[in-house]
Amino acid sequence: MSRAERTRMKPAALRAGSTLAVLSPASTPRRDEVQAGMERLQGLGYKTLRMANALKPGPLYYAGTVEQRAGDLHAAFADPQVDGIVCTRGGWGSAELLPHLDAALVRANPKAFVGYSDHTSLHLWLEREAGLVSFYGPMAASDFARADGFDRASWLHAIGGDAPWSLTASDGLRVLRAGVAEGTLAGGCLSLYAESLGTPYAALPASAEEPRILFLEDVGAKPYQWDRMLLHLRYAGMLEHVSGIVFGDMRQCVAAEEEVWLEAAVLHALDGFAGPIAIGLRSGHVDGGNVTLPLGVRVRLDLGEEANPRVDFLEAAVAV
Numbered sequence: 508m509s510r511a512e513r514t515r516m517k518p519a520a521l522r523a524g525s526t527l528a529v530l531s532p533a534s535t536p537r538r539d540e541v542q543a544g545m546e547r548l549q550g551l552g553y554k555t556l557r558m559a560n561a562l563k564p565g566p567l568y569y570a571g572t573v574e575q576r577a578g579d580l581h582a583a584f585a586d587p588q589v590d591g592i593v594c595t596r597g598g599w600g601s602a603e604l605l606p607h608l609d610a611a612l613v614r615a616n617p618k619a620f621v622g623y624s625d626h627t628s629l630h631l632w633l634e635r636e637a638g639l640v641s642f643y644g645p646m647a648a649s650d651f652a653r654a655d656g657f658d659r660a661s662w663l664h665a666i667g668g669d670a671p672w673s674l675t676a677s678d679g680l681r682v683l684r685a686g687v688a689e690g691t692l693a694g695g696c697l698s699l700y701a702e703s704l705g706t707p708y709a710a711l712p713a714s715a716e717e718p719r720i721l722f723l724e725d726v727g728a729k730p731y732q733w734d735r736m737l738l739h740l741r742y743a744g745m746l747e748h749v750s751g752i753v754f755g756d757m758r759q760c761v762a763a764e765e766e767v768w769l770e771a772a773v774l775h776a777l778d779g780f781a782g783p784i785a786i787g788l789r790s791g792h793v794d795g796g797n798v799t800l801p802l803g804v805r806v807r808l809d810l811g812e813e814a815n816p817r818v819d820f821l822e823a824a825v826a827v
Contacts, residue, residue: 515638518619520668520825523552525590528583529647530558531570533625534598536648538562541595544647569600577607584616595648597624605708610636622646623791627695631710640824644799658796665799668827673819678798679756679789680816686783688751692806694722701736704743713748720808724755726792730772737776751782751808759792783810
């Protein structure tokens with residue numbers, strides 16, 4: 508679908524009583540963690556529906572075959588009783604589904620899709636093929652199963668339809684380079700984002716008509732790997748018309764004493780990028796409460812005051 512043909516769609520807001528389908532587009536989760544995550548979601552007032560293949564053990568590390576995993580995703584979008592979709596965990600496997608997914612089905616049944624890490628591939632596909640706002644946020648087994656695994660405030664703001672709302676230093680934000688910028692929020696796990704380039708499922712580039720604020724995070728990536736992947740994005744032209752960048756919580760990549768090297772590597776890779784840069788946002792691979800980020804909505808990155816960095820969400824992420 509070309510940029511001209513895309514019309515951005517917003518899913519319906521999720522409220523108490525909404526039914527959330529729980530599924531595994533990538534690797535097999537632990538049964539007990541899925542159960543604990545579903546119970547936590549139920550405690551928040553949602554109904555849950557575990558899809559048929561969510562706990563499939565294989566083949567390999569996958570939660571079922573490509574057909575089974577894609578089938579669960581299609582079934583969740585098609586089921587009129589399902590209001591939103593929450594992944595169990597990441598791992599590896601979402602990219603395998605992309606050639607088998609039905610964009611027309613998704614466009615006819617827009618629903619909130621929540622996941623991170625490996626599901627970056629699905630977020631990119633949902634934007635490119637369906638124009639659907641989706642949510643880089645906590646998953647059933649990886650996050651909701653833990654007592655401190657999700658950030659309640661951002662979850663409720665994002666899926667409930669609040670606008671405007673903000674993320675601040677209390678969500679981990681720190682200033683690497685001061686400035687103010689606006690754009691459509693995009694991004695995800697850097698390794699998946701970079702590896703999409705050169706495929707039919709690559710991340711859509713920013714444009715003069717639609718500048719972007721880029722969010723990037725990862726797990727286990729060393730400073731030289733961040734440098735290499737960011738240089739890849741730069742050489743591929745993916746930073747043109749990006750007006751600002753927000754990096755995630757780097758504590759899942761390096762030890763505390765190495766963070767200064769990672770920050771230096773990031774700034775080295777971004778030589779020539781003029782926009783504001785923040786770091787530390789607690790979304791994706793994090794130890795504490797996972798912040799929910801709606802991808803595909805207008806935001807303002809305000810790093811004008813080092814002591815008060817902000818990401819302001821300028822529109823609701825859901826239809827209310």
